[in-house]
Amino acid sequence: MASATSRRSGDHQDLINQAHLATLGTLVAGVAHELNTPLGAIHSNHDVIERALRKLKEILEDEVVTPDELEQVRRIVRAMDGVLTTNGIAVERMVKLVDSLGTFGRPDRADVDRVDLREGLEGTLTVLTHELKPIEVVRELEDIPRIECHPNRLNQVFMNLIHNAVQAMDGEGTLTVRTAPDEGGVRIEIEDTGKGIPGEVIQRIFDPGFTTKGRRVGMGLGLAISRQIIDHHGGEISVESAVGKGTVFRIRLPARLPRPEAREGGPE
Amino acid sequence: MSKISEATVMIVDDEEMVVGAIQSFLELETAYDVLPYTSPESALEELEERPTHVIVADFMMPEMDGVSFLTRAREIRPSATRILLTGYADKQNAIRAINEAGLYHYLEKPWNNEALKLIIRNAAERARLFEELEGRVGELERANQELAGFRERLIHAFL
Numbered sequence: 001m002a003s004a005t006s007r008r009s010g011d012h013q014d015l016i017n018q019a020h021l022a023t024l025g026t027l028v029a030g031v032a033h034e035l036n037t038p039l040g041a042i043h044s045n046h047d048v049i050e051r052a053l054r055k056l057k058e059i060l061e062d063e064v065v066t067p068d069e070l071e072q073v074r075r076i077v078r079a080m081d082g083v084l085t086t087n088g089i090a091v092e093r094m095v096k097l098v099d100s101l102g103t104f105g106r107p108d109r110a111d112v113d114r115v116d117l118r119e120g121l122e123g124t125l126t127v128l129t130h131e132l133k134p135i136e137v138v139r140e141l142e143d144i145p146r147i148e149c150h151p152n153r154l155n156q157v158f159m160n161l162i163h164n165a166v167q168a169m170d171g172e173g174t175l176t177v178r179t180a181p182d183e184g185g186v187r188i189e190i191e192d193t194g195k196g197i198p199g200e201v202i203q204r205i206f207d208p209g210f211t212t213k214g215r216r217v218g219m220g221l222g223l224a225i226s227r228q229i230i231d232h233h234g235g236e237i238s239v240e241s242a243v244g245k246g247t248v249f250r251i252r253l254p255a256r257l258p259r260p261e262a263r264e265g266g267p268e
Numbered sequence: 269m270s271k272i273s274e275a276t277v278m279i280v281d282d283e284e285m286v287v288g289a290i291q292s293f294l295e296l297e298t299a300y301d302v303l304p305y306t307s308p309e310s311a312l313e314e315l316e317e318r319p320t321h322v323i324v325a326d327f328m329m330p331e332m333d334g335v336s337f338l339t340r341a342r343e344i345r346p347s348a349t350r351i352l353l354t355g356y357a358d359k360q361n362a363i364r365a366i367n368e369a370g371l372y373h374y375l376e377k378p379w380n381n382e383a384l385k386l387i388i389r390n391a392a393e394r395a396r397l398f399e400e401l402e403g404r405v406g407e408l409e410r411a412n413q414e415l416a417g418f419r420e421r422l423i424h425a426f427l
Binding site (some may be wrong): 033036037038039040041043044045048052075076078079080084085086089090093130133134142155162197 | 282283284285286288290291293295296297316328329330333352357377378379381
């Protein structure tokens with residue numbers, strides 16, 4: 001069993017910007033996936049409504065309605081019932097997605113807020129629904145106190161950790177998300193049953209630019225930036241992993257942000 | 269199945285809205301019997317009971333992926349024509365799987381209704397031809413057996 005813990009942070013503005021872009025990319029891809037299904041259904045239903053209307057107009061062209069035409073009208077009514085039900089489900093899905101985006105990165109939201117972090121975790125899971133489809137998701141979410149934090153930045157950490165966990169499982173496994181109160185603050189755990197991280201890798205996992213995923217912009221920055229964000233909150237992030245069994249990331253956050261003079265630089 | 273319009277079409281997708289939208293369209297535009305399912309396991313149970321001519325299944329489903337589902341569906345209903353629905357991001361994986369499983373067609377989401385109608389019509393026609401062929405093969409086998417019996421009787425009669 002290998003593990004690593006870090007509290008230290010550096011000042012890497014370029015790296016932060018690149019990591020923001022990488023998170024944004026994951027977010028946009030997730031939203032696009034999630035919109036695709038309801039939009040596809042509504043798109044098809046729009047076509048069905050057009051066809052149905054055309055048929056109705058043809059039937060109404062002459063004064064007499066034949067028994068055959070009456071049967072057609074019944075068929076149209078059945079199809080319209082289906083369209084209405086499906087559109088209801090599709091619209092509800094899109095409203096939920098927009099709601100979860102609201103918890104994610106609304107520009108009008110206060111940068112610092114007192115929030116229940118379970119909202120951010122649920123929002124992240126919603127945005128990543130498509131990626132999580134073949135994965136079993138277990139929620140062990142104990143009641144936790146609201147804490148003073150930068151909610152959007154913490155959501156960036158959740159997205160990064162959950163996205164990594166899904167990739168480590170390669171289409172099969174269990175993702176467990178836990179929350180619990182912790183000495184006035186909160187404790188969050190994100191655990192996967194993926195391939196695990198070898199000991200020589202885990203020691204460098206929070207280093208900026210370290211990656212095992214090949215060279216792409218933003219890759220290898222996620223965990224370094226996550227650590228910075230957690231440090232900035234006066235918290236702690238640690239990892240424990242066993243090759244072939246899985247990995248768990250633990251985050252502890254205090255109830256309040258540290259006073260500015262107590263901090264050693266931050267992600268601004 | 270005597271006419272294409274009498275085909276039974278099964279739609280399987282874990283998303284109720286996808287199944288619902290395709291069902292509404294087929295009910296309006298065709299005379300097919302539509303069997304809508306959001307669970308691949310329940311769909312397989314139905315296949316055991318009910319002759320089905322065309323099966324349309326989604327690729328990415330939590331219970332069972334579409335290719336595994338369609339592979340099992342073939343064991344139950346070998347004459348049914350199988351079509352895979354795929355999202356854009358899953359396309360590469362899906363195409364590889366399609367080639368491995370020997371599926372008839374794949375359709376990308378969001379789908380075009382007119383294309384869907386045409387593909388299902390051709391798929392139903394293919395299933396009908398397959399059934400006819402199976403029928404003919406059966407007739408041939410029976411005729412062969414009769415001939416073999418006749419030959420036996422002839423040999424016994426003359427020896």
